[in-house]
Amino acid sequence: MDIDYAIKREEPPTIIETNTPNVVDLYEKWERYEDAREEKKLRNKCEDSSDMVAEARREKISERMKILQDLVPGFNKVIGKALVLDEIINYIKSLQRQVERFLPSNFRVEEDRVNPLPPFQAVLDKKRKIRRKIEAVGIPYTFVSANCFGAYFVNYLLRSYEKKNNITVYGNSDTKAVLNYEEDIAMYTIKVANDPRTCNRVVTYPPSKNIISQNELISLWEQKGGQNFRKEFVAEEEIVNLSESLPPPHNIPVPILHSVFVRGDLVNFELRENDLEASSLYPDYNYTSIHKLLDIFLANPPTPASAAFE
Template structure:
């Protein structure tokens, strides 16, 4: 079976680098967009060169250069965007909108995967300000994709293990707490049930994650439960990024926005689609932090 040519945009990011490696491992002819704006970022350059050494082809094009971007897109069958969320915030067309315009003009793309990978924005019309902007702008991008009749797949992966498991869902840290842990409400809202990526054994509440860490580490933590009103009050007089983070955490851990709906006919669960893929269980993932 002929493999699809895959173009990855944002290939040096947290998600992007993993997508590049997975595409190469699956034997797809893999192209990685190399933006001139990389400047003097030596770490990103070395990563791109390592991809090249593994068989990827680097395609130089700026997202600000429409003609060059169209030419890059024309070389692929599938485009996967893994750009950082910061690229959603712009008074003008966002960089992803420019990518959509290039895909529309090229007219050859069989599948476009935009950079979402978080909560499903179509379910977040009630989201709190200022964090609501994240979901509103993602929906604007979805409408642009659909208006352009571009074949697409939206991926919602919700809580990534690296950001939510080892820190036991604490904000502003990536490491496990050693003595005390803040528990949002009663801690029983499920947080890892996802729309497209829903590995059954990783559907866990915050209390589940804490219990697994206590069992692995042999250390029992003091639980400090934070009521919803107190948690929301913590965003007052803080910077914009913190306010957005608090709002998103509220929807996840107090409202259960990741699990309070069923997958509809327009959705699919990844582990059922690809049962041969073995995913890492939370217990195994957390052992590296011991």
């Protein structure tokens, strides 16, 4: 019997004990042929699938390149992917040269110098990543640490608009914080944004007349208003528990209070060689002290503000 012909035909009869060696050999060859054919089918199927994936990838790249062509001036005249990528790189570099100064709107704590409770720490971690990226690509920057917005926190702590006889105190009331009037923060920021001395530097706003504890703030308010208040203390343990139990984003303000008024993170570090202090940079600027800010509250109390958190 012709072996090639036998292999190409339908499956031979199942081998039995009485089959001759030639019949057994024919069946085994048929089996090997079938195995090879199935393997080839599977390989072809995989190759087709890989070709489809590669084609989809090429189409996606082409779509992205078309988007870039629409974004970059004169880009549609460039032919060849290598030249296209060179053109993109040159355009990005030209944009970097156009950025005179990056001044992120992060007017809080100096994020590289504090380690608050986890909910607030997660917010600062995001800002640290942005800071590291800016430094890495070489974009000129000025990072501002304005500390606490004074009017907001005076309103929050004293709650003068509620006309109550009690004031809530966080921690032991003796920890120092920095409370800067918002108008002064704005003026200092305008100055540092246009000052060559502050390029690629961190500028902090801790003027000496605005460093105050809750106890000192309450006593000063009592003196100015002629009223005594009953202090209701919130223990550190309770604040920590709240930061762990409240759902986001309500769990963020609590660790901010803990960081500022319990741990004293705003004043617990020394300025580094590369850091600058705003009131020293601009000694002629007459900033609003806490005393003056409380006078503003007595004469014309600002409307309580709301803060938004991530």
